[in-house]
Amino acid sequence: MCSPLESGMNALSMRMVTRSRSRGPGAGPRAGGEDPVPLGRREAAAEGRKSHHPIKRQQKAQRLHVAYESSDSEKGEGTEPLKVPIWEPQDWQQQLVNIRTMRSKKDAPVDQLGAEHCYDPCAPPKVRRYQVLLSLMLSSQTKDQVTAGAMQRLRARGLTVDSILQTDDSTLGELIYPVGFWRNKVKYIKQTSAILQQRYGGDIPASVAELVALPGVGPKMAHLAMAVGWGIVSGIAVDTHVHRIANRLGWTKKATKSPEETRGALEEWLPRELWSEINGLLVGFGQQTCLPLHPRCPTCLNYALCPAAQGL
Ligand code: SF4
Helix, strand or coil, rough: CCCCCCCCCCHHHHHCCCCCCCCCCCCCCCCCCCCCCCCCHHHHHHHHHHHCCCCHHHHCCHHHHHHHCCCCCCCCCCCCCCEEECCCCHHHHHHHHHHHHHHCCCHHHHHHHHHHHHHCCCCHHHHHHHHHHHHHHCCCCHHHHHHHHHHHHHHHHCCHHHHCCCCHHHHHHHCCCCCCCCCHHHHHHHHHHHHHHHHHHHCCCCCHHHHHCCCCCCCCHHHHHHHHHHHHHHCCCHHHHHHHHHHHHHHCCCCCCCHHHHHHHHHHHCCHHHHHHHHHHHHHHHHCCCCCCCCCHCCCCCCHHCCCCCHH
């Protein structure tokens, strides 16, 4: 009988490591006393859907965010609460609801073949974490189906740090081919596996800083490894799908040039309760609807709310 990964492979059990700022649609139950989403915002979103000038509207919205509230004992001492304006895209809540609706069948490749589906659920926890990291390393510039096939071949031989280090480079290359940049990945997998064996007892490190220091591991992989492997939401995992869609929907205050820049821009305003959901949601949306070259805008529920729709 397989046991669930002790430290949390289940996204539902993820815990947050950053400070809460606000809540969005679909977040968990509100704590007592929190304000609901203002009705005025919903009305504004509904009004916006009637408009056909989304580009003009897109960058204007701001909300007032109470960054600090004085305690009862401080009230009446003449101190005013500090109010810091936090930018947010005008229609993001409705856009998110629409994407969830479009993704409700969970039938995109990422839903069946993503990193959280590629490890052996019966392996010991640290082996599972290693397999998660390895599948993430294989997945860059590679379709989910190809990554899943390579993982299947590797797992058939018993996929552990030791087994990889005992496999010669040409055999490893044959096993992972045709993943993108497979020659480089053979080199990175060997180097990373040696470091994991020497410094981490065959496990993966539990911090983003240590993960990105490993050869062939980038920020997106590190945040996903933290989430899937350790059950910790350390940041938004931004790949090319998330980067592209965030820019098309106007979810960044200004156009961003790289996934890392997009991650920073999203984390500035997106409620942290939604951080763990965004990657899988947008990756699948990018695989099925908001395609890189020919997005299916006429069938997209966000057509009237999307600043990019008219220009594609
Ligand atoms: S309208 Fe087109 S560009 Fe905009 S989110 Fe939908 S598919 Fe993507």
